[in-house]
Amino acid sequence: MTEILASALILAGAGFVLIAAIGVVRMPDLPMRMHAATKAGTLGAGLILLAVAVAFADPGVTVRALATIAFLFLTAPISAHVVGRAAAASGALKLWAGTQMNDLTRDLDVAASRAVTADPAPVDPDLAGHAPLADAAEGPAPRP
């Protein structure tokens, strides 16, 4: 029974990892590649480690496998966040041509206009009519 369960977990995990690898190759820009690598890759590796935890009856092995799963699930979002943020900050981030909305540059524009002028943020012609921008512009009172 545990062998069948472990086999199913192994196959599912390897499949998810392969999907993650396909996504890393095929996706058109960096955030999409990170999206594929982080989520599907973490789930695939976690499933294979879970198969280890299931297959060995030893509690020590199970605890180590579960600790590795917990560590992967905690660190994968952090590392993806660090890399994405660093790419955006360094100016190396080129988004896909079909990108509809870029919240990061919008938020940075709002923050910069708040910091430089006490006036409400000027409406960027590209973003005119964007409801969240209007909300953000009239948000809290400008600091002195």
Add this chain to the structure above:
Amino acid sequence: MLSLLPWPALVAFVLLGLAFVLVFIRLVRGPSLPDRVVALDMVAFLAVATIALWTLVTGVTAYLDAALVLALIAFLATVAFGRFIEETPVAPPADVPSAAPDPTRDP
């Protein structure tokens, strides 16, 4: 360790090998440094998965410690690469003339 494992483990090893090949394609081609860092992170994930699978096939549980340590080191490496990317601007802002032109870049 497990009598039933051979063929699912074999299939999983083949899938993991394919994944390694695909991620290495991205590692070689990746147009920018962050792409390569993502590919390296993915290689570390794949290595952890492969070590876990190898633990299962051989029954030697000491390999699991290697997987745990590799996950830790991969995380530290990715964070360090993130700091490195953040502190090396790729394109200087257009309105600020750079005082010292970058020798590696066209003037």
